[in-house]
Amino acid sequence: MTTGPRPRPPYLRIAEDIRARIDSGRLRPGDKVPSTRQIIDEWGVAMATATKALAALRQHGLVHAVPGTGTVVSDPTAHHRTRPRPPRTTEPAGRERIVHTAIGIADREGRAAVSMRRVAAELGVGTMSLYRHVPDKDELLRLMADAAFAETPLPGAGHRGWRARLEELARRQWATYRRHPWLAPIALTSLAQPPLLPAGMAHVEWQLATLDGLGLQHRDRLRIAVGLNGYVGGIAMSHSLDAEFTQETGITSRQRHDTDEPEMWKLLETGRYPHLAAAATSGVELDLDDLFEFGLQNQLNGIEHHLAHRAGHRRNPPR
Template identity: 50%
Template structure:
C-alpha cells in the first residue's frame, strides 16, 4: 500500500530492507535482527512504525522472538495461513490457558526488546489473533504487566521450610531476586514499594522475607521495613540492567568495549591531576566494577548492617 503521494510507508520500507538482507544471506537463521530501538534510531521513525515493520516479517514467518535472545531470523520460513485477524479464538474452557499464552508471549517480547516494544498489537501478531481478542482476557497493558510480574515471581519460588538462620535466608532471597531481575530486566521498573504488587506470588516473597526475621523480636514496623529494605536493595541495583541491555543493543558494544573506547576521554580528564584517587584506580588492572560486583558488595554490607538489629535480639 502506498500513500496518496505515491511513497511507500516507512514500515514497508524497513520491512523490505530487512527482507532483502535475509534473502541475500546478510542475515542468516539465528542471527539477531535490529531491535525496535535500533530501528527507531537508524530510520528516524516512531516505535510503532518499527514494531509494524517487524510484525510484517513475523507474519511472513521470516523472524521469531526467542526468550533471552531477541528477534532472530527464523530457522525456516513458514508462512502463516490466512489473515491473523480471522484466526480462531480459544474455546471458553481454554480461557485461562490462552491468558497464560498471552502472558508468556508478552514476557518473551519484554525480555528481548523491553516493555516499550511489548504492545498489544505485537502480542496479537505473535499469537496470530486480532488485537481486540486480547482484551477478552486482559483488561489492558497495565493489567497485563501486572500478570507478567506475578508470573516472574512465580518462576522463582522460595523454599517452604528452611532451618537456616536469618542472614542465610535473606541472602537466599536476594540472590533469588537478582536472578529474577537478570532474567527479566524490565521487571525492576515495574516493582514499586509505595504501590506494591498486590499479587499472590509477589506477596508470598514479602511474607517469606518477614518470616526470615520473625523470631528476632522486631516490632511490626521494623519487620516490614526490613523486608522492604532487603527487596528494594536488589531492585535498586537491578534498575540498571535494562538500561545496560539497551545500551549494548544500541551500540553493539559490551560495557568493557565501550569503556575501552572512552579511554582517551578518561585519560585526558585524569591528566590534569584533579582526581588522584580515580587516577590510581584506573591505572590498576585488578579493579573490577560491574553490576554483579555492586550487588555482591552491597548485599554483604546490607546484611552486616541488619545484624545490629537481628543479632542483638
C-alpha cells in the same frame, strides 16, 4: 492571531533524515546507520535525542540492533522469510498464554517491543480478542512482572538462621532479574507504594515470617524486607537500563566504555580525581554480579548490627 504548525521534535527530524537515506538506497539492508555518537556529532543533539531517533526507526521496522555491530538497516523480505507470521486462528487466547507470550517478546527484544498488537500477532489472533482477558498494556506488564516473580521459588523450610534464609532469597531474586532484564522498571515503580504483585507479596510475607521472633516491631520487619528487596532491584535496574540501551542502539556497555575511555583518562590526568585515578590505574574492574554480592553482604551485616544493637539496648536499658 494564527500560528503555524508546531515544529517536529528533533529526534523525528533526525529519524526522517536517516529514513531518506534508506529510501534513496544510500543505506542498504545490512548497512550500519549512524550510531548515537555519530548522530550527536552530525546533528549536534544530546544522547537522549540520538537514542530516541534510533528507537523511532526501530519501531517502524526500518532498522534493528545487532549486538556487537550496531544498528543496521532491516531487510523486510528477509524478516518475513525467517519469522513467518502465525496463521490466524479462532482459538481463544487465555490470559496465561497471553502473559507467557508477552514475556517471551520482552525477553528477546525488551519491554518496548511489547504491545497488545504484537502479542496478538505472535499468537495468531485478532488484537481485540486479547482485551477480553487483559484490559490494557499496563495491566499486561503488571501480570508479566507477577508471573516472573512466581517463577522464583521461595526457599524451603529449614533450621538455618534468618541471615542465610534472606541471603538465599535475595540471590534467587537476582537470578530472576538477570533472566528478565525488563522486570526491574515494572516492579520498582515505587518502594513505598509498589504495584500489586501477589507473587511479590508472597516474597515479603516469607521475609516477614523469617524475621519473626527476633524482637522486631512490625514496622522494622517491613522496613528490612522492603529495603533488602529495594537493594536487589536497584542493582537489577542498572542491568535493565544497560540491556535496553543495547537493544535500542546495538551498542554494548563495554563498547560504550571503550568509546568514552580516552576522554575519561583525559579527565583523570587533570589531577582533580586522584582517588578515582588510583583505582583506575590499579586495574579494578566493576562487575554487576560482584557489586551485587558485595552489597548484599553489607546489607545483611547492617541488619545483623541492628539486631545486636537492639538486643544490647534491651539488656542495658537507659537509666
